Amino acid sequence: xxxxxxxxxxxxGMCLAADELPKVYEHDVTKWKEVPLPSRLSYEERSAFxxxxxxxxxxxxxxRQEKTVRAVLSSGNNETPETDRPSFSMEIPLGxxxxxVPTQVLKVNDxxxxxxxxxxxxxxxxxxxxxxxxxxxxxxxQVNQFIVHKERIFAVEGLAHMGTDEGSLxxxxxxxxxxxxxxxxxxxxxxxxxxxxNDDRFCIATMGMLLTVSLDKKMEILIPQGxxxxxxxxxxxxxxxxxxxxxxxxxxxxxxxxxxxNNHSYQFLIPSLDFLNKKAAPF
Numbered sequence: 001x002x003x004x005x006x007x008x009x010x011x012x013g014m015c016l017a018a019d020e021l022p023k024v025y026e027h028d029v030t031k032w033k034e035v036p037l038p039s040r041l042s043y044e045e046r047s048a049f050x051x052x053x054x055x056x057x058x059x060x061x062x063x064r065q066e067k068t069v070r071a072v073l074s075s076g077n078n079e080t081p082e083t084d085r086p087s088f089s090m091e092i093p094l095g096x097x098x099x100x101v102p103t104q105v106l107k108v109n110d111x112x113x114x115x116x117x118x119x120x121x122x123x124x125x126x127x128x129x130x131x132x133x134x135x136x137x138x139x140x141x142q143v144n145q146f147i148v149h150k151e152r153i154f155a156v157e158g159l160a161h162m163g164t165d166e167g168s169l170x171x172x173x174x175x176x177x178x179x180x181x182x183x184x185x186x187x188x189x190x191x192x193x194x195x196x197x198n199d200d201r202f203c204i205a206t207m208g209m210l211l212t213v214s215l216d217k218k219m220e221i222l223i224p225q226g227x228x229x230x231x232x233x234x235x236x237x238x239x240x241x242x243x244x245x246x247x248x249x250x251x252x253x254x255x256x257x258x259x260x261x262n263n264h265s266y267q268f269l270i271p272s273l274d275f276l277n278k279k280a281a282p283f
Contacts, residue, residue: 021058025271027070029062029247029254030240032269035276037227053252054231056277062249067241071254071271078145078193078235080105088132090114095122102126106146106153113153113172113179115143120161125172127179139181141170147194149202150215154184156191160207160233167191169202169213185213188221192234197259198243205234205248210257210266222246222257223264252277 026032038045059076062069084105091099094116104115112128123142128135141157144167148154158167167190172181189206197203201212203222208229210222228234232251239246248255252275253268270276 021073022272022274025275027072029069029071029256029269032071032254032271033273034256035253035268035270037268050227050230052277052279056231056252058252058275058277059235060249060251060254061236062238062247062254063236064238064240069238069240069245069247071247071249074235074249076232076235076251077103079103086112086128086130086132088128090126090128090132092116092124092126094118094124097121104143104146104155106148108153108174108179110174113138113146115141115146115155115157117142117144119159120164123157123159125155125181136178138172138179141181142167142190143170144191145193146172147196147202149196150200154194154202155181156187156194156204158187158190158192158206160190160192165189165207167206169194169204185217185219187211187213193237193248195237195239195246197239203237203239203246205237207233210246210248210255222259223266226255226266227268228253228255 038049059074060071061074062071090102094100095118100116102114102116106113111130114126117123123140125138125141125143126135127138142159143155143157146155153172155170157170167187169184169191170181171184189209192205194202194204201214203212208226212220228250234248234250236249244259246257253270255266256269257266
C-alpha cells in the first residue's frame with residue numbers, strides 16, 4: 001500500500017480524457033485495489049488527493065448482479081433508463097428552462113411518478129396518467145432516487161450546492177383522490193442514493209455521510225464525515241450478496257463499507273492505477 005500511495009502523490013501525468021481510459025477492466029469490485037487516503041495531518045497531500053479526485057473524468061455506477069457487485073464507467077448521472085420510461089413525452093418547463101425531462105421515473109398502479117431535478121435551478125414531482133393525457137404537480141421535492149419497500153413508495157431528495165446541503169427521505173402515497181408527498185425523516189444532508197438492507201432498514205448515501213433509517217424512523221450514522229464530500233456526489237449504492245458490505249459509486253472511486261466494522265472506517269477502491277487522475281486540471 002505504501003508504494004501505491006507514493007505513486008498517487010508523486011505522479012504528474014495529466015488528467016485522462018474519457019476516450020483515453022482503458023477499455024477493459026475488472027467489473028467485480030471485490031477484486032479492486034484499495035487507494036489509501038492521506039492522513040489529515042498531511043494537509044497538502046490530502047488536499048492534492050481531493051483535488052485530483054475532483055477533476056477526474058472517471059465516474060462509477062455500482063449494481064448488484066446475482067451474487068456479485070459490479071461497477072461500470074458511467075456519466076455519473078443517476079437517471080431512470082429510457083427502457084423504464086413511458087412512450088409519451090414528459091417534457092415540462094422548469095425555472096428558466098422551457099423544456100426538461102424527468103431524471104427519475106417510477107411506474108405506479110394508475111400511471112407514472114416523475115421527478116424533475118435541475119439542482120439549484122428548480123425541481124418538481126409530478127404524476128402522469130398511464131397514457132399521459134392527465135397530469136398534475138405533487139410537490140417541489142428534488143427527487144434523486146425512488147425506492148419501493150414493503151409496498152410503500154419512498155424517495156431520497158434534497159440539494160447540495162454552494163454551501164447548501166439539505167434533504168430528506170419522503171414517502172409518496174395515494175390519499176384516495178390523488179398522490180401526495182410528505183417528509184418521512186429529515187436527513188442531515190442531501191439524500192443522493194438509497195438501498196434496503198436485509199433487516200429492512202434503508203441505507204442512504206448523502207453528500208458526505210452514510211446512514212441508515214428504519215421504518216420506525218430511527219437513524220444511525222455509519223460514516224459521519226466521508227472524505228468524498230470534497231470531490232463528488234454519490235450516485236449509486238449496492239449491498240453485497242452476504243448483506244455485509246456496502247459499495248457506493250461516485251467520481252473516481254467506489255467506496256467500500258463493512259456493516260460489521262462498527263468503527264466508521266471505509267476504503268476507496270479502483271480497478272487499476274490506470275484509472276487514477278494523476279494531476280488536477282490547471283485553474
